[in-house]
Amino acid sequence: MSANPSPIQPIEFKGRMILVSILRLHPAEPVALQEALEARMHEAPDLMRDMPVVVDMDAMADTPAQDLLSALETVRQHGLKLIGLLYSQVSAPLADRTGLPLIVLGPRAGGEVPLRPAPKPPIESAPQETSEAAPVPPVQAVHTPSLVVNQPVRSGQQVYARGGDLIITGAVSAGAEVLADGHIHVYGPLRGKALAGVRGLDSARIFCRRLDAELVSIAGHYRIAEDILDTERGDNRLITLSGETIRILEI
Amino acid sequence: MSRIVVITSGKGGVGKTTTSAAIATGLAQEGHKTAVVDFDVGLRNLDLIMGCERRVVYDFVNVINGDANLRQALIKDKRTENLYILPASQTRDKEALTQEGVEKVLEELSQEFEYIICDSPAGIERGALMAAYFADEAIVVTNPEVSSVRDSDRMLGILSSKTRRAEQGEDPLPAHLLITRYSADRVEKGEMLSVEDVQEILSIGMLGVIPESQAVLNASNAGMPVVLDTESDAGQAYRDAVARFLGEDRPHRFITTQKKGIFGRLFRG
Ligand SMILES: Nc1ncnc2c1ncn2[C@@H]1O[C@H](COP(=O)(O)OP(=O)(O)O)[C@@H](O)[C@H]1O
Ligand SMILES: [Mg+2]
Numbered sequence: 227m228s229a230n231p232s233p234i235q236p237i238e239f240k241g242r243m244i245l246v247s248i249l250r251l252h253p254a255e256p257v258a259l260q261e262a263l264e265a266r267m268h269e270a271p272d273l274m275r276d277m278p279v280v281v282d283m284d285a286m287a288d289t290p291a292q293d294l295l296s297a298l299e300t301v302r303q304h305g306l307k308l309i310g311l312l313y314s315q316v317s318a319p320l321a322d323r324t325g326l327p328l329i330v331l332g333p334r335a336g337g338e339v340p341l342r343p344a345p346k347p348p349i350e351s352a353p354q355e356t357s358e359a360a361p362v363p364p365v366q367a368v369h370t371p372s373l374v375v376n377q378p379v380r381s382g383q384q385v386y387a388r389g390g391d392l393i394i395t396g397a398v399s400a401g402a403e404v405l406a407d408g409h410i411h412v413y414g415p416l417r418g419k420a421l422a423g424v425r426g427l428d429s430a431r432i433f434c435r436r437l438d439a440e441l442v443s444i445a446g447h448y449r450i451a452e453d454i455l456d457t458e459r460g461d462n463r464l465i466t467l468s469g470e471t472i473r474i475l476e477i
Numbered sequence: 478m479s480r481i482v483v484i485t486s487g488k489g490g491v492g493k494t495t496t497s498a499a500i501a502t503g504l505a506q507e508g509h510k511t512a513v514v515d516f517d518v519g520l521r522n523l524d525l526i527m528g529c530e531r532r533v534v535y536d537f538v539n540v541i542n543g544d545a546n547l548r549q550a551l552i553k554d555k556r557t558e559n560l561y562i563l564p565a566s567q568t569r570d571k572e573a574l575t576q577e578g579v580e581k582v583l584e585e586l587s588q589e590f591e592y593i594i595c596d597s598p599a600g601i602e603r604g605a606l607m608a609a610y611f612a613d614e615a616i617v618v619t620n621p622e623v624s625s626v627r628d629s630d631r632m633l634g635i636l637s638s639k640t641r642r643a644e645q646g647e648d649p650l651p652a653h654l655l656i657t658r659y660s661a662d663r664v665e666k667g668e669m670l671s672v673e674d675v676q677e678i679l680s681i682g683m684l685g686v687i688p689e690s691q692a693v694l695n696a697s698n699a700g701m702p703v704v705l706d707t708e709s710d711a712g713q714a715y716r717d718a719v720a721r722f723l724g725e726d727r728p729h730r731f732i733t734t735q736k737k738g739i740f741g742r743l744f745r746g
Contacts, residue, residue, distance in 0.1 A: 382631040382635075
């Protein structure tokens with residue numbers, strides 16, 4: 227018998243993933259940084275406000291530490307929530323002084339799938355409303371047209387459909403990763419990782435012609451290859467989130 | 478019109494150099510003026526397989542650095558008409574291959590040659606990226622095993638994103654699959670992936686299947702591209718691949734196991 231009779235543990239680690247943007251800083255005058263942040267803020271205020279970011283300062287090797295610290299402060303002042311520094315030679319010495327954790331990412335040698343520039347969603351170019359004291363709406367994905375990828379997504383590559391659905395007409399290789407704020411459709415075999423609803427959309431789904439994935443995730447809940455039964459793998463699969471459970475169904 | 482063809486794979490030891498020598502020789506035999514360039518700086522073994530290692534004076538890096546001109550560095554093949562070799566340097570490191578330098582040399586080769594075959598080093602770092610960057614076409618060499626196929630898949634991703642064509646927003650360069658060191662026996666026993674498995678995963682056009690063959694070792698020991706060994710299975714398979722590369726439609730051979738004769742059945746079970 228356990229010493230603690232209570233069945234409820236005070237803590238519990240949940241196997242959820244969250245998607246965090248990386249903000250890469252390039253050497254620039256403080257004014258330029260300020261202007262760039264303001265411009266972004268103006269473009270998408272709802273998205274930027276309280277947006278969690280990890281800061282990548284790898285390109286700032288020649289900038290003195292004091293200037294780096296004030297750059298971070300500028301970022302903070304513009305409403306972004308700094309949750310860590312991407313590990314590099316530049317950021318490592320600053321970890322203690324900023325109180326931010328260092329975050330190490332795995333390599334991704336293949337880089338991003340080159341995409342033909344998608345037509346700009348009309349909503350981005352539309353003038354922003356300027357009602358000042360409007361109540362802060364919950365952060366919600368802005369609807370943008372689906373991102374259609376007409377070439378296979380290979381090992382080491384990543385594709386992310388921000389704000390919308392992702393449609394891939396070919397295969398997603400083992401070692402590749404496809405993400406969307408909305409649904410993901412794969413009209414070839416899905417052998418890599420697929421993460422739908424990465425900003426929290428519980429109703430997001432993954433559709434694939436053949437499921438043989440390394441990982442499937444919806445709104446942060448996920449199942450790794452080991453947890454996907456042989457009987458669940460196969461042709462024409464639909465993956466949904468029901469409560470906290472990832473379900474795999476035949477279409 | 479000149480075409481730059483990179484022979485690449487991601488993984489080492491799969492048969493890139495063997496293939497570069499065979500394809501270059503095969504193209505030259507068909508009457509196309511061909512240069513084969515060794516990008517494997519620091520290792521240099523294309524010249525061994527081509528049997529011209531004792532005639533190397535200047536190398537690729539010398540030409541890039543301006544120590545020698547291209548004409549001085551190119552070695553004319555003794556056996557095959559229309560064939561020239563640009564050897565790699567053994568003494569320099571990969572940093573010597575600058576993008577501008579490589580571009581200049583390939584540009585100059587393009588003036589004179591119909592095909593420029595680039596023998597890529599292993600890996601996905603600088604040397605391999607340089608060999609692929611200016612290519613018009615790629616031959617991806619894969620062994621029928623999971624790790625080799627995975628590396629080739631990754632290389633295909635790089636070809637579609639990190640080459641000049643990709644950066645200029647042109648269509649991705651055409652890539653052909655060449656499966657080498659294929660053993661039908663081992664596929665049958667489930668020890669190797671089948672041709673269909675590999676093709677299904679990589680989903681690119683199949684240029685050929687080269688069987689695992691003692692002839693390759695014999696040829697390389699003799700300093701002779703295996704395609705010249707016309708009696709051998711590997712030599713014939715490479716010849717077929719060259720013909721397909723030039724647009725001919727040929728059936729694939731050496732994919733299924735040989736029917737075992739009575740002795741084979743008795744003694745090998
Ligand atoms: N079809 C084949 N059958 C048997 N051995 C082969 C075959 N192809 C290549 N080899 C051997 O494999 C080794 C690696 O070949 P190589 O062409 O140097 O590979 P890479 O250039 O990709 O490193 C060499 O010893 C070569 O003789
Ligand atoms: Mg080699």
